[in-house]
Amino acid sequence: LSLCNSMAGRPDINGLSARTTFSLSDFSLSLSLSLSLSLSLSLSLSLSLSLSLSLSLSLSLVSLSFWSFFFQLVLVHPRRGTVILKPPTPPTLSATMALVRSIQQTVRTTGVRAAQQVRALGNGLPPVYNEPVWDYVKGVDDDNRANIREACQVVRNETVDIPCVINGEEIYSGNTVDQLAPSQHELTIARIHHADEAMIKRAIDGAVEARKEWELMPWEHRAAVFLRAADMLTTEYRFRALATTMIGQGKNVYQAEIDAAAEAADFFRFGVHYANEILHQQPEHHAAHVWNRLTYRALEGFVAAVPPFNFTAIGANLGACPAIMGNSVLWKPTETAALSNFTIFQILREAGIPDGVIQFVPSYGPTFGDTVAADPRLAAINFTGSTKTFDHLTQLVASRVSTYNTYPRLIGECGGKNFHWLHESADVEDTVNGTIRSAFEYQGQKCSACSRVYVPRSLWPEYKAGMIEALKELRVGQPDEFSSFMTAVIDEKSFDKISGYIEHARQSDDYEILFGGECDKSTGYFIQPTMIQTTDPKSRLMQEEIFGPVVTAYVYEDEDWESCLQTVNETSPYGLTGAVYARDRSVIDTSLRVLHHAAGNIYINAKSTGSVVGQQPFGGARRSGTNDKAGAANYLLRFTSIQSAKECLYRLPDWRYEYMED
Ligand SMILES: NC(=O)c1ccc[n+]([C@@H]2O[C@H](COP(=O)([O-])OP(=O)(O)OC[C@H]3O[C@@H](n4cnc5c(N)ncnc54)[C@H](O)[C@@H]3O)[C@@H](O)[C@H]2O)c1
Numbered sequence: 001l002s003l004c005n006s007m008a009g010r011p012d013i014n015g016l017s018a019r020t021t022f023s024l025s026d027f028s029l030s031l032s033l034s035l036s037l038s039l040s041l042s043l044s045l046s047l048s049l050s051l052s053l054s055l056s057l058s059l060s061l062v063s064l065s066f067w068s069f070f071f072q073l074v075l076v077h078p079r080r081g082t083v084i085l086k087p088p089t090p091p092t093l094s095a096t097m098a099l100v101r102s103i104q105q106t107v108r109t110t111g112v113r114a115a116q117q118v119r120a121l122g123n124g125l126p127p128v129y130n131e132p133v134w135d136y137v138k139g140v141d142d143d144n145r146a147n148i149r150e151a152c153q154v155v156r157n158e159t160v161d162i163p164c165v166i167n168g169e170e171i172y173s174g175n176t177v178d179q180l181a182p183s184q185h186e187l188t189i190a191r192i193h194h195a196d197e198a199m200i201k202r203a204i205d206g207a208v209e210a211r212k213e214w215e216l217m218p219w220e221h222r223a224a225v226f227l228r229a230a231d232m233l234t235t236e237y238r239f240r241a242l243a244t245t246m247i248g249q250g251k252n253v254y255q256a257e258i259d260a261a262a263e264a265a266d267f268f269r270f271g272v273h274y275a276n277e278i279l280h281q282q283p284e285h286h287a288a289h290v291w292n293r294l295t296y297r298a299l300e301g302f303v304a305a306v307p308p309f310n311f312t313a314i315g316a317n318l319g320a321c322p323a324i325m326g327n328s329v330l331w332k333p334t335e336t337a338a339l340s341n342f343t344i345f346q347i348l349r350e351a352g353i354p355d356g357v358i359q360f361v362p363s364y365g366p367t368f369g370d371t372v373a374a375d376p377r378l379a380a381i382n383f384t385g386s387t388k389t390f391d392h393l394t395q396l397v398a399s400r401v402s403t404y405n406t407y408p409r410l411i412g413e414c415g416g417k418n419f420h421w422l423h424e425s426a427d428v429e430d431t432v433n434g435t436i437r438s439a440f441e442y443q444g445q446k447c448s449a450c451s452r453v454y455v456p457r458s459l460w461p462e463y464k465a466g467m468i469e470a471l472k473e474l475r476v477g478q479p480d481e482f483s484s485f486m487t488a489v490i491d492e493k494s495f496d497k498i499s500g501y502i503e504h505a506r507q508s509d510d511y512e513i514l515f516g517g518e519c520d521k522s523t524g525y526f527i528q529p530t531m532i533q534t535t536d537p538k539s540r541l542m543q544e545e546i547f548g549p550v551v552t553a554y555v556y557e558d559e560d561w562e563s564c565l566q567t568v569n570e571t572s573p574y575g576l577t578g579a580v581y582a583r584d585r586s587v588i589d590t591s592l593r594v595l596h597h598a599a600g601n602i603y604i605n606a607k608s609t610g611s612v613v614g615q616q617p618f619g620g621a622r623r624s625g626t627n628d629k630a631g632a633a634n635y636l637l638r639f640t641s642i643q644s645a646k647e648c649l650y651r652l653p654d655w656r657y658e659y660m661e662d
């Protein structure tokens with residue numbers, strides 16, 4: 001059990017070193033095993049052998065158990081064998097660390113296998129666990145660093161032709177759009193062949209046909225495709241998935257790792273895990289001589305999947321997870337993330353997804369939206385992106401609602417205006433570190449990124465100084481330079497929008513730019529991390545989603561903390577993520593009450609980004625979306641249409657009721 005529990009945590013997310021996150025329970029399992037082994041063996045031996053022989057055997061067994069204890073710790077720890085051997089003084093144990101790192105891959109696999117055997121007993125599936133995040137630490141993970149550099153160089157040197165893949169056929173339409181590297185204009189990494197309306201219609205026909213066989217396929221065969229894809233993605237294709245995300249979407253190695261490897265694999269593995277739980281849920285109550293059953297049908301029709309640019313994993317989740325539940329899907333990647341999405345799609349094909357079940361149809365957004373919404377077989381739109389686009393798709397569907405064979409399900413995860421609220425009891429250093437990470441990692445292009453901060457006057461001098469000191473150190477560069485914390489924003493449209501907000505702040509008396517503000521698109525779309533202070537808590541920069549590396553702070557009087565919480569709650573139309581930093585427990589309690597509907601994901605003394613599949617189901621309400629919670633069973637439930645069956649085990653003997661006799 002301790003093994004399984006330890007698998008549930010993913011290191012790093014809030015900045016903790018992976019090497020400090022193992023728990024005592026990991027040790028206790030190994031300890032008890034080795035001690036009980038040694039005790040029971042020596043006991044039985046002492047019964048049958050002479051005392052002295054038994055004693056010497058016991059001693060050797062104790063020493064053996066010590067070593068088995070040591071090795072078991074390394075082998076069974078599912079995420080990080082290396083955690084066990086953290087050297088108290090690095091120079092003296094550096095050789096040991098190097099050795100352990102060199103067997104790290106083996107340990108990861110072996111540890112996972114050991115735990116798999118434990119969990120598999122429970123539910124008949126291989127166990128589910130969060131994919132370990134690799135660190136790429138200099139001097140420790142040098143092989144991985146070299147591999148990722150090489151994989152990025154391959155992406156830099158090539159221009160991949162990305163076809164539409166319809167019913168298994170690769171179609172190079174010739175109607176192309178280029179995918180450019182955001183941080184280097186001259187790099188065209190892919191040429192995307194767009195589908196037109198006729199091709200999208202053909203993809204719909206093929207998908208509807210393919211679904212019939214796919215949804216009836218025994219569950220274990222469907223599940224195996226995604227489990228296999230997760231393994232392929234995290235082993236032989238890991239560096240490729242990362243490199244296409246790094247160069248294509250402008251992520252540093254760590255941001256790519258948590259996205260294209262860890263979260264994408266988690267969506268597949270946990271998707272299968274949750275689907276398995278759902279499929280096995282059956283009515284608990286049966287009247288006498290009756291058998292009630294539920295059948296989890298796929299949606300009748302097809303699912304249209306429309307992901308954003310900012311997470312490769314979201315493409316994987318939107319495009320693939322409905323198929324776990326037996327649906328067929330049209331996956332329309334966005335142009336600015338086409339290469340990474342295509343990489344994931346190719347993995348799924350190689351893992352055995354049947355032709356037609358997932359149709360890969362890059363196309364111009366409005367052409368795709370109009371065509372799928374016009375088809376009576378549309379069963380769901382699985383969307384993540386801006387609130388504006390989701391509004392548009394919702395209106396399209398609403399305007400045609402009586403033409404559909406079934407009411408299309410609308411799943412929309414949209415924008416945010418996420419907050420960090422500090423109380424005077426907060427730990428300032430912690431909030432500075434959290435804000436820097438949340439607001440500026442991946443250039444603030446996470447829907448969860450912190451974008452507005454509320455600071456009590458008593459903490460402001462220390463908080464502001466801490467932020468500026470960190471910002472001075474924060475390096476903006478190329479995605480495959482290990483010194484880069486930030487790189488360029490995704491494209492010219494984003495660049496213009498973000499720089500427009502900065503310009504607005506420069507022109508208005510409500511704001512003071514405390515740091516950054518420089519924007520340069522001459523070689524790539526670079527925007528320096530920017531911190532702004534406002535005197536108006538309801539001004540534009542406190543309300544609207546910017547989706548870039550800009551954070552705006554408002555300073556409030558310490559004694560007004562409760563009314564400030566009301567301001568946080570009422571300022572923006574969104575309700576995605578937010579963080580409360582305080583050490584005073586009653587303040588935490590009050591803040592959670594006031595902010596009850598302000599965020600779908602609320603964080604306490606933790607930054608507003610970095611949700612983990614299976615741990616913090618993700619999504620928000622208000623204008624942030626339908627809050628269906630990606631990374632949880634609820635999400636899978638949106639893609640099934642339950643049929644309820646009642647079977648009588650007896651014959652109805654008469655139509656008359658007994659009371660009818662006089
Ligand atoms: N809540 C979440 O979970 C979440 C996660 C990631 C991103 N986001 C949000 O996504 C936005 C950034 O992503 P983006 O810039 O790619 O969003 P976007 O709305 O511009 O595009 C999203 C997708 O919609 C497609 N699209 C555009 N017009 C369309 C139309 N008329 N019909 C059909 N499809 C159309 C695009 O091609 C793209 O694939 C931000 O607002 C961010 O907050 C939300």
Ligand SMILES: N[C@@H](CCC=O)C(=O)O
Nearest residue numbers: 446447448609610611618
């Ligand atoms: N799930 C991610 C955000 C996804 C949207 O961009 C997080 O929690 O940071």
